[in-house]
Amino acid sequence: MKSVLAVDVDAAHNAVTKSCSPISDQNRDAESSLSLLSTHPVPLCAPSSSPSALEALLTGSKLMGSKLNKIRGGGAISEAHTVNGSGTCKGALVSTHAKGTVLTLSYFALWFALNVYYNIVNKRVLNTLPLPFTVATAQLGIGAVYVSLSWLLRVRASPRISTTGLKDLLSIAFYHGSGQLFTVLSLGAAAVSFTHIVKALEPFFSALVAAVCFKQVFKPQVYLSLLPVVSGVAVACANDVSFGWLAFLTAMASNLAFALRANFSKGALFRYRKEGKSSMSPANVYGLVTILAFFLLLPLTCLWEGVDWRPSWRVATEKIEGTTLVHQLLLSGLFHYLNNEVMYLALDNVHPITLAVGNTAKRVFIILASLLVFRNPITLTGAVGSGVGIAGVLIYSLTKQYYDTH
Known part of the structure; x- marks a missing residue:
């Protein structure tokens, strides 16, 4: 189990290191890094008995978060949220998802209200x-x-x-x-x-x-x-x-x-x-x-x-x-x-x-x-x-x- 974790962390760390290299096409390398991470799954939380693996994982996560924020012009997940030993990186994702849900529900509510109001006012105008x-x-x-x-x-x-x-x-x-x-x-x-x-x-x-x-x-x-x-x-x-x-x-x-x-x-x-x-x-x-x-x-x-x-x-x-x-x-x-x-x-x-x-x-x-x-x-x-x-x-x-x- 320990050897499998080490292989996965090494693969993730190499992918992150490669994506952070100073080359011109940053988006392409970031996509490549994400692809490698998806083919070499890394556990969200490493066992406490593997401090070196945990350190490598957190370092890689920090570099990846910094890189993605730079490419996307500053995303919803900052380095401070990404690097958190207690696993609270999900907080930013939940917060962003909640805001998106509220915004979408607001669109639907406004859409329904505008439709109802239009049909009622339109009928009143036609009656008059x-x-x-x-x-x-x-x-x-x-x-x-x-x-x-x-x-x-x-x-x-x-x-x-x-x-x-x-x-x-x-x-x-x-x-x-x-x-x-x-x-x-x-x-x-x-x-x-x-x-x-x-x-x-x-x-x-x-x-x-x-x-x-x-x-x-x-x-x-x-x-x-x-x-x-x-x-x-x-x-x-x-x-x-x-x-x-x-x-x-x-x-x-x-x-x-x-x-x-x-x-x-x-x-x-x-x-x-x-x-x-x-x-x-x-x-x-x-x-x-x-x-x-x-x-x-x-x-x-x-x-x-x-x-x-x-x-x-x-x-x-x-x-x-x-x-x-x-x-x-x-x-x-x-x-x-x-x-x-x-x-x-x-x-x-x-x-x-x-x-x-x-x-x-x-x-x-x-x-x-x-x-x-x-x-x-x-x-x-x-x-x-x-x-x-x-x-x-x-x-x-x-x-x-x-x-x-x-």
Whole structure:
């Protein structure tokens, strides 16, 4: 046992010594040292009967901690935390992990809150000002102003893209604008809970678009996992007292538009990473898509609802004050944009499976919040169907992720 420990410590010590040599490519040697350490495992705590081995181990740990901190610009584990005979080096790791967990949970909590608040405020605006084209376009415009100001004020790095690149984003912007318009139309025509029950079918449309447009065929088990989603949503819609064909068809159209947006966005982001365009981050791509979608939707809105602006505004301001209505509209646009921003932050910190669970939970919170705020009636059969459909989304996400990684 003692000889095995000595061999392992010697191997670790040689690896650390090599990584600390003054050569130009520090990162490569550090990776080599870590690889050697993984192939020659060293116990975290050496027996007290082997003081020389323990001393060599601690010396190696100190050198390795110093080297990694230098390479990474000062990591979360300092030399003082790394070298501790009592084994308290785990304290820094636990502390860093705890902070990361708190930050991630904060993102999810903010994401849920923004979604719930957006849907409630958006429905109130539509109840007062029944101009879905105008509301959808205004929300995109508010998001466009927000992200443009963040670039102009250098709150974030602005994207650098050519005219050809902007043309490539036009199709994504078209799908994004269409999805936003159809969603607002559905929310205006029915209860918030009904729209989100139908929108639980979005994974079905994503799978369909991937197969038809990108020839990406999944395992049969993945498609079978969609059956609970389709059946649950069908039962819920059939028994929903707020069912209406306009709300149903526009919610289905929004599912198709957002599925197309997601698939084409994924392809664009992959190209930008491959070409090394660091300024074209997911958040910046979403910002550009929002701006383009606003300008695409604006002419159609002017033609369709332009003549109704003055009389509809006059009727709306008889119900509530004009400043209150403007305030609600501004908040709905801002929270619509911010909830997507926070979603990207959450995705950057968790595995896609975790995000899928969060997305499912988000719809549950939105439905429950809308039922509490607007007192929309729901039958027992509709509630069961909704639960089956939403649970089916989670099953689909987990099944797809499993077969994607195996």
